Amino acid sequence: MFDYMIVGAGFAGSVLAERLATQLDKKVLLVEKRGHIGGNAYDHYDDSGILVHRYGPHIFHTNSADIFAYLSRFTEWRPYEHRVLASVDGQLVPMPINLDTVNKLYGTNMTALELPKFFAEAAERTSVGAGTVATAGEAFERIDEAVGGLVERVRGIAAAGRAVAEETDAVRTAMDEAARLTETSSANTQEVSATTEQTAEAARAMAGSAVRLGEAATALEDLVAQFTVSAT
Ligand SMILES: Cc1cc2nc3c(=O)[nH]c(=O)nc-3n(C[C@H](O)[C@H](O)[C@H](O)COP(=O)(O)OP(=O)(O)OC[C@H]3O[C@@H](n4cnc5c(N)ncnc54)[C@H](O)[C@@H]3O)c2cc1C
Numbered sequence: 167m168f169d170y171m172i173v174g175a176g177f178a179g180s181v182l183a184e185r186l187a188t189q190l191d192k193k194v195l196l197v198e199k200r201g202h203i204g205g206n207a208y209d210h211y212d213d214s215g216i217l218v219h220r221y222g223p224h225i226f227h228t229n230s231a232d233i234f235a236y237l238s239r240f241t242e243w244r245p246y247e248h249r250v251l252a253s254v255d256g257q258l259v260p261m262p263i264n265l266d267t268v269n270k271l272y273g274t275n276m277t278a279l280e281l282p283k284f285f286a287e288a289a290e291r292t293s294v295g296a297g298t299v300a301t302a303g304e305a306f307e308r309i310d311e312a313v314g315g316l317v318e319r320v321r322g323i324a325a326a327g328r329a330v331a332e333e334t335d336a337v338r339t340a341m342d343e344a345a346r347l348t349e350t351s352s353a354n355t356q357e358v359s360a361t362t363e364q365t366a367e368a369a370r371a372m373a374g375s376a377v378r379l380g381e382a383a384t385a386l387e388d389l390v391a392q393f394t395v396s397a398t
Pocket of ligand 1: 173174175176177178179197198199200203204205206207221222223224225226227
């Protein structure tokens with residue numbers, strides 16, 4: 167019988183299982199669907215005997231002494247250092263940008279103390295948009311123009327949005343009116359149907375009256391005939 171079941175033997179599941187088992191004396195069932203532990207950080211030796219990360223390269227970083235101490239119970243460490251270089255115009259330069267990057271890119275040999283002055287001068291020659299500008303003042307003018315154009319476009323979009331909203335309102339009103347007319351028309355149809363029924367009823371009554379009138383006329387004719395006979 168287990169106290170806990172943990173799904174997934176990656177960093178999270180493995181650490182939690184270890185903590186529960188060793189610190190709280192709990193019995194833990196750790197379930198993993200892959201054929202190995204370690205989750206996405208899993209590494210193994212390939213056919214050439216090289217240690218590879220199956221799911222992509224992983225580097226361990228921490229500035230926590232506690233984490234380092236905890237992991238040291240399960241692993242040995244090896245000295246390691248990595249450098250990331252970016253390829254810019256055929257040159258490999260350090261990333262993130264540091265003094266070496268600037269010196270390599272600009273062909274300079276500055277010290278860290280000279281860097282702020284270099285950046286301040288570079289700001290004066292800032293490039294904005296397609297052209298190069300001479301001063302920061304000119305750069306701000308260009309930015310102003312660009313922002314002005316953008317504001318105009320946003321206003322245009324907003325106006326178009328309002329027009330669409332108005333048209334939508336008009337369509338909605340027309341649809342409401344159509345719905346109302348449909349209801350009225352349906353009521354009228356029922357009324358016409360009732361009237362037709364009444365008319366048919368009246369026609370039937372009239373037909374009955376006509377029959378009775380015909381009979382009365384025949385009887386009258388007979389009477390007139392009798393009267394004619396007795397008068398002669
Ligand atoms: C390409 C890449 C590079 C990375 N580089 C770094 C790096 O340099 N440094 C760094 O600190 N971090 C790096 N990470 C992040 C690191 O991999 C994750 O932070 C870490 O693996 C997360 O651990 P986890 O236990 O939360 O999840 P995972 O490692 O994803 O483990 C989850 C485990 O649960 C299992 N599982 C999931 N569903 C089920 C289920 N239904 N039943 C059974 N088992 C299940 C999975 O098979 C997996 O083994 C990188 C990640 C990737 C993908």
